[in-house]
Amino acid sequence: MKKTAVLLIAVMMSVLLSSCWSEIEVNEIAIVTASGLDLTEEGKIRLSLLLAIPRLFGTGSAQGGGESKLVSSAGWVVSQEGDTIMDITRALQKKLPRQITYSHSRVLIIGNSLAKSGVTRVIDFFERYRQAQLISYIAVSETSALDILNFKPKYEKLSSEVLKSEMAQNLIPSMRVIDFLNLVMSDGVEPYTPLVSITPSQQGGDDSNTNIAVKGIAVFKGEKMIGQLSDKDARGVLWVKNQIHKGIITIDIPNEPGKISAELERVHVKRHVTIEGGKVGITLVIRLNENIYENTSSIDLDSDEGEALIQKQVEEAVKLRIKESSAKVQQQFKSDIYGYGQSVYRRYPKAWNHVFKKQWEEMFPAIEPEIMVKGRIIRSGLTNEAIHPEE
Amino acid sequence: MEPAVHQTGITLTGELEHDLFLLKEKFDRCSDIVCRTICSGNQEIAVAVYLDGLVDDMRIESELIKPLMSQSELFANPGRDAQLELPLHAIAHADQFETTDHIEDATTAVCKGATAVLISGVPQIHLAYLKKWEQRAVEEPITEAVIRGPRDGFIENLRVNTTLIRRRLPTADLKMEPMQVGRISRTELAIVYLDSIVMPGLVDEIKSRISRIDMDAVLESGYIEEMICDSHFTIFPQMISTERPDRVAASILEGRAAIIVDNTPFVLIAPSLITDVLQANEDYYQNFIVSTIMRWLRLILTFCALTFPSIFIAVSTFHQEMIPTTLLLSIASSRENVPFPALVEALLMEAAFEALREAGIRLPRPAGQAVSIVGALVIGQAAVQAGIVSATLIIVVSFTGIASFIFPLYNQGLAIRMLRFPLMLMAGMLGLYGIFLGLLLLLAHLCKLRSFGVPYLTPLSPLHVSDLKDVFVRAPWTHMTKRPAATGKVNRRRMVKLPPRPEPPV
Numbered sequence: 001m002k003k004t005a006v007l008l009i010a011v012m013m014s015v016l017l018s019s020c021w022s023e024i025e026v027n028e029i030a031i032v033t034a035s036g037l038d039l040t041e042e043g044k045i046r047l048s049l050l051l052a053i054p055r056l057f058g059t060g061s062a063q064g065g066g067e068s069k070l071v072s073s074a075g076w077v078v079s080q081e082g083d084t085i086m087d088i089t090r091a092l093q094k095k096l097p098r099q100i101t102y103s104h105s106r107v108l109i110i111g112n113s114l115a116k117s118g119v120t121r122v123i124d125f126f127e128r129y130r131q132a133q134l135i136s137y138i139a140v141s142e143t144s145a146l147d148i149l150n151f152k153p154k155y156e157k158l159s160s161e162v163l164k165s166e167m168a169q170n171l172i173p174s175m176r177v178i179d180f181l182n183l184v185m186s187d188g189v190e191p192y193t194p195l196v197s198i199t200p201s202q203q204g205g206d207d208s209n210t211n212i213a214v215k216g217i218a219v220f221k222g223e224k225m226i227g228q229l230s231d232k233d234a235r236g237v238l239w240v241k242n243q244i245h246k247g248i249i250t251i252d253i254p255n256e257p258g259k260i261s262a263e264l265e266r267v268h269v270k271r272h273v274t275i276e277g278g279k280v281g282i283t284l285v286i287r288l289n290e291n292i293y294e295n296t297s298s299i300d301l302d303s304d305e306g307e308a309l310i311q312k313q314v315e316e317a318v319k320l321r322i323k324e325s326s327a328k329v330q331q332q333f334k335s336d337i338y339g340y341g342q343s344v345y346r347r348y349p350k351a352w353n354h355v356f357k358k359q360w361e362e363m364f365p366a367i368e369p370e371i372m373v374k375g376r377i378i379r380s381g382l383t384n385e386a387i388h389p390e391e
Numbered sequence: 392m393e394p395a396v397h398q399t400g401i402t403l404t405g406e407l408e409h410d411l412f413l414l415k416e417k418f419d420r421c422s423d424i425v426c427r428t429i430c431s432g433n434q435e436i437a438v439a440v441y442l443d444g445l446v447d448d449m450r451i452e453s454e455l456i457k458p459l460m461s462q463s464e465l466f467a468n469p470g471r472d473a474q475l476e477l478p479l480h481a482i483a484h485a486d487q488f489e490t491t492d493h494i495e496d497a498t499t500a501v502c503k504g505a506t507a508v509l510i511s512g513v514p515q516i517h518l519a520y521l522k523k524w525e526q527r528a529v530e531e532p533i534t535e536a537v538i539r540g541p542r543d544g545f546i547e548n549l550r551v552n553t554t555l556i557r558r559r560l561p562t563a564d565l566k567m568e569p570m571q572v573g574r575i576s577r578t579e580l581a582i583v584y585l586d587s588i589v590m591p592g593l594v595d596e597i598k599s600r601i602s603r604i605d606m607d608a609v610l611e612s613g614y615i616e617e618m619i620c621d622s623h624f625t626i627f628p629q630m631i632s633t634e635r636p637d638r639v640a641a642s643i644l645e646g647r648a649a650i651i652v653d654n655t656p657f658v659l660i661a662p663s664l665i666t667d668v669l670q671a672n673e674d675y676y677q678n679f680i681v682s683t684i685m686r687w688l689r690l691i692l693t694f695c696a697l698t699f700p701s702i703f704i705a706v707s708t709f710h711q712e713m714i715p716t717t718l719l720l721s722i723a724s725s726r727e728n729v730p731f732p733a734l735v736e737a738l739l740m741e742a743a744f745e746a747l748r749e750a751g752i753r754l755p756r757p758a759g760q761a762v763s764i765v766g767a768l769v770i771g772q773a774a775v776q777a778g779i780v781s782a783t784l785i786i787v788v789s790f791t792g793i794a795s796f797i798f799p800l801y802n803q804g805l806a807i808r809m810l811r812f813p814l815m816l817m818a819g820m821l822g823l824y825g826i827f828l829g830l831l832l833l834l835a836h837l838c839k840l841r842s843f844g845v846p847y848l849t850p851l852s853p854l855h856v857s858d859l860k861d862v863f864v865r866a867p868w869t870h871m872t873k874r875p876a877a878t879g880k881v882n883r884r885r886m887v888k889l890p891p892r893p894e895p896p897v
Contacts, residue, residue: 011828011832015820015821015828022709022822023708023709023732023819023820023822024708024709024711025707025708025726025732025733026708026711026719026722026723026726026733027723027726027727029711029723031711031716031719031720031723033716052720052723054720054723054726054727055724056724057720057723057724074720101711101712103711103712104711104712104716104719106716131712161716161717
């Protein structure tokens, strides 16, 4: 009897004290797939939410799709101005019949003007709110965030899906909210985010056919965006940060017509920090494997000389890329997005705290990283010689 | 003379007319009683009384009546007192012969298919067992079909059933202890076990539990199963009921005991364990790797049948963040027009599914097909198009339905199938937390259960590591050298381990 009572109490407690009464049906929620943040001219925040309209997501197989179907979007953008995000959410909620759910918002777009004025006042919400996903991607828009959310994509039904799949490809710089927050808060490293913009999908084409694409990266200093780097320079940054996982490098062969394209594989960048005479020295040791896929030159890939030549050219090309972007980052922006400072701190914590921390602002632009590239051709294709017409 | 009903039966006088009257009075208003008078000349010398349909007419004719008539000179002799103690087996070649003084015994025996022979001048009733009644042929069991394996199944006749087992285990060590239950039905049953292997104390326990049963009639082994099981308030069967002699033989070889009840093809095996739900007979006849994979499939599907609808409810109403965005969107789009909450929707469809299945079983076969067509329409297209339920839920329900068809034992599956309803309610109220709470309670309940003293979760808890090779995997026979520890305590060695494989000839 006593046992039963104890059991009963335990069961009742676990059922009644659970405070788990959060039931909400799937057709009662407004699923936010992307959120955008802008700064209005009055200095207020404008929150835009890209809501998915499930009704338009159905199979729709019977109707088939014409051109009109293609451009139709299943997204609906709502936006509201206000002082804090919670405030705006509340205001938006009043206008919506369904409960706003952030847990599927996997892309956070920050408008250009807001990024320039500082992001900490908005990003705090995403750190604290239970539904916000810290693993969602963050990006800065070249114009306003609303533009990106309003974009009508071709492949997917929502622009958030486009961005998410582009980010997941690993070809372009990407940044998650949690990493971004870490960068903002850490010493000796500055944050950056990808910079997205709406670009014509045909090179030189008009504005009617457009696509969302990552144009480069937005360089931050502290919480403020101070400039942007082009796509090419952005890749230079990724090299230094050891975030190049795959890529193509195309090299010109000196004194000869023809080019060679190599696919990079297993790129590994090791960073060595030294302090000599009060000066910080950074050495980047890059190891990479190459697969030759295109060879329009007359170089014989079978020969040792040919191979050596190509490797030298690849090395040069990599060095050049890093140096070009490095010049901009170090001289123009003076923002340590490479995290050299953090590397110094990790290697020489005491020296960093006592000496370099205060002077880092001046020291960073002066650092000239030494770059060593060790490449290796592992595959050169089945035909070792370029195809040439028979004489 | 007024013949009274006497338990002692001393009223038998040997006078044909009188004794027959006594017997006939017992069978008053029984239209199936047959009294055949056997005459010799003008003299009635004997009467054979039997119930039509329970006896073998041909044999009565040839083995009882004809020999009796040929002995007519015995009766013709007026000084026949010396021969009055006529041993009937001298004249008839019946299988079994009995003589009784009691009219009650005779009545009972006649009811069970004996032929009572009253002989003029003998104050006794001879009982000849020349039984024969209509019975089904030994067929393949419907509930436990196999691809590979014996196709014979038990039938409603106890003796045939014992034979099916005896043919598999032809040894005197195979004991079959008879018992009888039911005041009216007097149902025969047999407890079958291997004397040198059976779990100690099991047979005595079964016998004592059965002997405590005092009820009118036992029409099926389910009566006994329920009356002798350890605990009543559980949905899990504490005895296996099977139609397959090979399963019974295998279980007996593991140290369990079987109870064969007359008039039903379902034989009980005690004790039963939770792991039986995973084990099909075919596992042991097929390649062990295939069997192991099938067991895992069964394990996963068991879990699906138990929890799949409740997980769907929990995730779609409480934990939307757990679903990948695209999947959530398609679930959401299919749920757009549905007026009910997911819980109601799921309960509705699961109930409809169970109803269809029940209807399909109960209905005559031609009508059953109509039910399945209507069911396919209702459960499938129409319900979705009418906007009553969502397409996603149909997938969940049908997958759960398929999963609940895989159980090798019907009533184990029944338990799992029914348990998903409370779990769905828990999920609808408390989400995943509710599911885990429910599963925890289920686990606690299973831990408490015992089947004839053996913990229900054996060999998982208490853990018998060596027995696990017949739980999640089906180890090759060469490695299952010992009987399961829980039931095969005595005489554990099943086989001598094989010597290394022979070398191929050079």
